[in-house]
Amino acid sequence: MASLSSTVPVKLPETGQGGGVHPPAYGGGGDGGGGDGYPDYGQRLRRARLGLAIALAPIFMFFVSITSAYIVRQGLPTLDDKTNSYVHDWIPVQLPLGLLLVNTGLLAASSITAELSRRQITRQAALAPVKSIPGVSLGDERRLPWLYVTVLLGGGFLAGQWLAWQELATRGFYIATSASSSFVYLLTAAHGVHLAGGVLVLLYAATISLLNKPVEARRIVVDVTAWYWHFMFLLWVGIFALLWFAR
Amino acid sequence: MATSATIHAHAAPQGFIRKYIFSLDHKVIGLQYYFLALIAVFVGMFLSLLMRIHLIWPTAVLPLVGEIKPETYLSLLTMHGTIMVFFVLTTAPQSGFGNYFLPIQIGAPDMAFPVLNMLSFWTTFVAFVVMIAAFFVTGGAPLHGWTGYAPLSALTNTGPGEQLGADLWVTSIAVFCIASLMGALNFITTTLDLRAKGMTMMRMPLTCWAWFITAILGLLAFGVLLSAGILLLLDRNLGTSFYVPLVVVNGQVMAHKGGSPLLWQHLFWFFGHPEVYIAILPSMGVASQLLSTFSRKPIFGYRAMVYAIMAIGILGFVVWGHHMFMSGMSPYSAFAFSIMTMAIGVPSAIKTFNWLGTLHKSKIRFYAPMLFAVGFVSLFVSGGLSGPFLAQPVLDIPLHDTYFVVGHFHLIMGVASIFGIFGATYYWFPKMFGRMMNEGLGKLHFWLTFVGTYAIFMPMHYLGMAGHPRRYSQLTEVAYLHNLIPVQTFMTYAAFITIAAQFIFLINLFWSMFKGPKASDNPWEATTLEWTTATPPPHDNFGGHTPVVYHGPYEYGVPGAAKDYVMQTDPTPVTAH
Numbered sequence: 001m002a003s004l005s006s007t008v009p010v011k012l013p014e015t016g017q018g019g020g021v022h023p024p025a026y027g028g029g030g031d032g033g034g035g036d037g038y039p040d041y042g043q044r045l046r047r048a049r050l051g052l053a054i055a056l057a058p059i060f061m062f063f064v065s066i067t068s069a070y071i072v073r074q075g076l077p078t079l080d081d082k083t084n085s086y087v088h089d090w091i092p093v094q095l096p097l098g099l100l101l102v103n104t105g106l107l108a109a110s111s112i113t114a115e116l117s118r119r120q121i122t123r124q125a126a127l128a129p130v131k132s133i134p135g136v137s138l139g140d141e142r143r144l145p146w147l148y149v150t151v152l153l154g155g156g157f158l159a160g161q162w163l164a165w166q167e168l169a170t171r172g173f174y175i176a177t178s179a180s181s182s183f184v185y186l187l188t189a190a191h192g193v194h195l196a197g198g199v200l201v202l203l204y205a206a207t208i209s210l211l212n213k214p215v216e217a218r219r220i221v222v223d224v225t226a227w228y229w230h231f232m233f234l235l236w237v238g239i240f241a242l243l244w245f246a247r
Numbered sequence: 248m249a250t251s252a253t254i255h256a257h258a259a260p261q262g263f264i265r266k267y268i269f270s271l272d273h274k275v276i277g278l279q280y281y282f283l284a285l286i287a288v289f290v291g292m293f294l295s296l297l298m299r300i301h302l303i304w305p306t307a308v309l310p311l312v313g314e315i316k317p318e319t320y321l322s323l324l325t326m327h328g329t330i331m332v333f334f335v336l337t338t339a340p341q342s343g344f345g346n347y348f349l350p351i352q353i354g355a356p357d358m359a360f361p362v363l364n365m366l367s368f369w370t371t372f373v374a375f376v377v378m379i380a381a382f383f384v385t386g387g388a389p390l391h392g393w394t395g396y397a398p399l400s401a402l403t404n405t406g407p408g409e410q411l412g413a414d415l416w417v418t419s420i421a422v423f424c425i426a427s428l429m430g431a432l433n434f435i436t437t438t439l440d441l442r443a444k445g446m447t448m449m450r451m452p453l454t455c456w457a458w459f460i461t462a463i464l465g466l467l468a469f470g471v472l473l474s475a476g477i478l479l480l481l482d483r484n485l486g487t488s489f490y491v492p493l494v495v496v497n498g499q500v501m502a503h504k505g506g507s508p509l510l511w512q513h514l515f516w517f518f519g520h521p522e523v524y525i526a527i528l529p530s531m532g533v534a535s536q537l538l539s540t541f542s543r544k545p546i547f548g549y550r551a552m553v554y555a556i557m558a559i560g561i562l563g564f565v566v567w568g569h570h571m572f573m574s575g576m577s578p579y580s581a582f583a584f585s586i587m588t589m590a591i592g593v594p595s596a597i598k599t600f601n602w603l604g605t606l607h608k609s610k611i612r613f614y615a616p617m618l619f620a621v622g623f624v625s626l627f628v629s630g631g632l633s634g635p636f637l638a639q640p641v642l643d644i645p646l647h648d649t650y651f652v653v654g655h656f657h658l659i660m661g662v663a664s665i666f667g668i669f670g671a672t673y674y675w676f677p678k679m680f681g682r683m684m685n686e687g688l689g690k691l692h693f694w695l696t697f698v699g700t701y702a703i704f705m706p707m708h709y710l711g712m713a714g715h716p717r718r719y720s721q722l723t724e725v726a727y728l729h730n731l732i733p734v735q736t737f738m739t740y741a742a743f744i745t746i747a748a749q750f751i752f753l754i755n756l757f758w759s760m761f762k763g764p765k766a767s768d769n770p771w772e773a774t775t776l777e778w779t780t781a782t783p784p785p786h787d788n789f790g791g792h793t794p795v796v797y798h799g800p801y802e803y804g805v806p807g808a809a810k811d812y813v814m815q816t817d818p819t820p821v822t823a824h
Contacts, residue, residue: 047359051436058428058470065471065517069478069489069510078505079493089505176486179505186481 041125041216048224056231059194063235066190067242070183074246091178092247096167103160104240110153111233114202117146118226125219147206147222150229154199161192180247187239195232201225259786269369271361272786276368277347278679283368283375284339284668287330289753290379292746294327299739303732305721320720321390322408326382328393329416332526333423334375336660339668340529341465342371342430345458348675349434351777352452354443354794356787359436363429370426378419381412389413392718394519397490397511401482402503404496414483417476424473427465434462443776445796449553450815452775452800453546456553457532460560461525467564468521475514482506512574516567524563526660528556530623530667531598537620537670538605540773541612543811545801547604548597555594555601562591572643581640588638595631599624614771615689619670622697623663629701630659633708648718651711654704662700669696669752676756677770681782682763688755692748699745706734774814775800 077086120143130136165185168174173181205221260266270276300307301315301323308314315323346364350357358364381388389408391400399405400413438459442451451459478489482503490511491503539546546552568576568584602624611617633655636642646652669692676684715731722728722735769778776796780789794816802813805821813821 047436047440050440051360051432054432054435054466055428058431058466061467061470062474065474065514066478069474069514072510073489073505073507076505076507081493175481176488179488182481182487182489186478186487190477 039216041220044217045220045223048220049227052224052227056228059231059235063187063190063239066183066187070187070242071246073179073183089179091180093168093173093178093180093184093243094171095184095243095247096164096171097244099160099164099167100240100244103157103164104236106153106157106160107233107236110150110157111230113146113150113153114226114229116144117150118223120144120146121215121219121222125216128215147202151199151202151206154195154202154229158192158196158199161188164188184243187243191232191236191239194235198225198228198232202229269365271357271365273346273350273358273361273364274679274784274788276364277343277345279368280338280346280371281343283372284335284343287334287338287375288665289749291327291331291335292749294323294330296742296746298323298327299742301720302722303736303739305723315720317720318390318407319387321392321406321718322388322412324718325390325392325408325416326378326388329420330378331661332393332522333420334371334378336526336664337427337465337522338371340533340664340671341434341458341461341525342368344454344533344668344671344675345434345461345529346430347679348777349437349455349458350441351780351784351788352455352775353438353441354446354776354789354796355437355441356789356793358433359441360433364433367426367429367433370422370429374419374423374426377415377422381408381415381419384411384415386410386412389416394515395479395511396515397479397482397508398492398494398503398506401479401490401506401511402494402496402501403483404499414480417479417483421473421476421480424469424476427469428473431462431465431469434458435466438462443794443796446776446815449550450796450799452532453535453549453552453556454529454532456556457528457535460556461528464521464525464528464560464563468518468525471514472518472522475511475518478514479511509571509574512571513567516570517564519570520567521560521563523656523660524559526664527627527667528559530664530671531556531627533667533671533674534602534620534623534627535598535605536775537616537674538602538624539801539803540674540771541614541617541620542606542609543612543803544605544609545799545803547601547607549799549801551597552601555597558594559591559598562587562594566591569638569643572640573647578640585638585640589635592631592635595627599628599631614673615684615686615693616670616674616771618690618693618697619666619673622693623666623670625697626658626663626666626700629705630655630657630663633658645714646711648716649711650707650715650717653717654707654711657704657707658700662704666696669693672756674771675777676759677766678777678782678784680760680763681766682759682761683766683770684759684763685755688751692751692755695748695751696745699741699748702741703738703745706738710734772810772812774798774802774812776815779814779816 074090075088078089079085080087080089165188168181168184173184175182175185201221202225205218205225208218208221260270260272267275270279297309297312297315298320300309301320306314346358387408389395389400389412390406391409391413395416400409400417403410403413438451438455442448478487481487482490486502488503488506490508491501491506492508493504494501535546535552566584566588568580569588572581572584606621633651637646637652637655673684673689676682710731713731715728719725719728722732766782768780768782771778776794777784779794795818796815797818798813798815798821800815802808802815802821804811805813808819808821813819
């Protein structure tokens with residue numbers, strides 16, 4: 001049957017704290033957005049997650065292409081002009097294993113705190129309508145600043161990667177020293193750049209909470225970034241495994 | 248599903264900057280891409296004009312440009328190829344028309360991520376500016392070809408233009424990759440998540456299918472090009488040796504060793520082959536749309552057309568080695584790539600026969616868009632048939648790097664794909680600008696371009712078989728080419744006429760925008776959703792209501808229907824046929 005939803009001027013959604021009572025944001029099927037002007041945050045979240053899943057594909061392809069170049073280059077004999085014969089010139093890089101393991105631990109911890117902050121804000125978003133009911137209190141939930149902790153741990157990881165680079169330089173491995181060292185710098189830098197992007201988005205998510213954006217909107221940002229963060233952690237594990245076990 | 252209020256939680260923007268510069272409206276962004284491509288195509292055409300003139304008058308001194316030295320000729324062809332492939336063929340059919348019409352054709356009020364959409368256009372614009380800047384820096388534009396093979400492109404002393412010019416070229420392409428990835432993300436999310444009620448995937452117009460599959464190709468291919476470009480920048484600027492083996496340049500041993508030029512070829516062509524399908528698939532979608540509309544018949548075999556687009560997309564990822572038959576690869580790899588390349592001929596042929604099947608026994612309305620659609624089929628066949636020749640490694644030995652290849656890809660990319668853009672322009676112009684383009688000028692433009700491009704590019708097959716290499720600047724210096732210079736001369740004169748004919752299009756385009764006769768909402772009596780809304784469409788595309796779809800996209804000539812077409816949003820049921 002044809003049905004045309006009428007045009008409704010959309011008013012800015014009020015947060016759950018104070019103001020009127022709002023119906024749950026995620027119910028009502030697909031047409032939740034048209035009825036009362038309240039944006040369908042459930043649909044927006046699904047769309048944002050879909051967008052992230054799609055965005056991870058080219059990032060994956062990027063790192064896969066570099067990995068395949070690494071593997072082939074490792075096995076490639078090159079011409080040694082002194083002996084005029086083909087030799088394998090792959091020099092395993094002396095990675096600062098301890099430092100990198102510490103960094104991995106930091107990133108793992110940050111993944112855990114990212115997940116905690118994601119679940120925390122999910123609860124906050126779910127309970128936001130309840131808080132607006134007069135006389136209802138949820139008690140003082142201990143609100144640990146998981147988001148800020150994630151930003152700190154992520155920043156710590158990046159600082160640790162910088163230290164690892166300095167240690168590599170001390171050991172005589174610069175970006176152009178050997179093919180293996182080029183790949184080490186390239187892979188860690190590329191991963192670091194992507195992670196730094198994630199840190200910036202987390203900072204944005206942390207800051208907009210201070211600007212009183214609706215908690216449901218903030219939830220979407222934190223949710224998508226947390227999933228991205230987990231992907232970045234797994235990517236790092238893959239890169240580290242490649243650089244260590246296939247050194 | 249999408250409702251107007253869900254995405255458009257704001258009124259139409261006010262102010263010049265918000266409305267026309269940093270617009271979030273996919274229609275404005277689509278036009279921005281289109282006009283960027285229009286500028287790029289005239290720049291690219293001018294470069295090809297200089298090339299054509301130089302080939303037959305190598306010592307000529309031209310106004311503004313001066314004498315074209317051989318290294319300058321190489322820069323011209325490098326920039327011609329790069330600008331045309333990236334800023335015209337990847338931009339206009341996909342980002343231009345796709346941005347404008349994908350949301351409308353699926354019944355959505357905008358793209359899934361309008362801010363990302365705006366950013367993707369301006370990033371493309373920055374990439375274009377960086378590319379053009381290469382002409383104006385010391386040393387000029389790079390001369391390593393649009394394919395940028397290492398080690399020529401990976402070292403800075405291999406020729407004029409290979410210093411800052413080449414760095415700008417690589418940077419521009421890297422920025423373009425990021426812009427394309429953002430766009431692809433938007434297209435895929437929009438197609439999957441924003442279709443209106445009743446618009447199932449198998450009721451989407453073939454244009455939408457083409458944009459969708461093209462976006463998937465771009466999503467998976469541009470990431471690899473980005474990594475190739477970053478490795479190239481590292482080799483050029485930080486002394487790494489990803490691509491550069493031990494080489495001697497001008498008697499000097501370079502401080503690189505151990506790299507592999509083949510790595511560049513693999514990474515580039517892994518992107519490069521899907522790229523050419525990115526260039527042609529949207530035009531195929533447009534051709535299907537136009538052929539059906541103007542022959543008043545449903546597209547023959549809609550389902551097969553959808554599967555053929557998917558098959559072309561998937562197979563496009565496993566054939567990149569056919570650009571590398573002469574690189575010294577194993578004959579067994581060559582055999583595998585050859586088989587897969589010939590396999591692509593199957594879905595391509597299915598599409599071609601289905602287009603012909605659509606035309607068969609139809610009552611054709613020969614308006615300008617239809618001429619370009621039929622021209623597309625002709626050129627796709629002409630350009631495509633030389634593909635299986637090149638797909639045989641044995642045949643590729645004499646044909647590689649000759650004009651045979653140049654003829655092949657120009658006919659199919661440089662003409663067939665462009666005909667898709669022209670056809671789309673004439674077809675959708677009334678919807679975008681509210682006026683009709685001049686039909687007489689459109690037909691004149693078509694015939695001059697159709698005959699002209701055949702005259703330019705068909706003889707190239709003959710030249711290639713005669714052994715005429717590509718990218719050669721001074722034909723008079725090579726004795727065995729002397730007999731072929733008259734053919735080059737003929738091609739150059741044909742190019743003069745064809746390039747002049749494009750100004751007819753340009754004049755028609757801009758004149759009609761302001762002075763053309765006003766268009767109705769559905770001047771072509773077409774069935775798809777863009778023709779249900781006002782001309783030009785309002786800000787949220789459908790004027791506050793969400794369309795509901797009842798039919799497939801090509802319900803023409805339905806028995807028992809009141810008119811010879813049934814629009815997709817028409818609630819009147821039709822008998823199954």
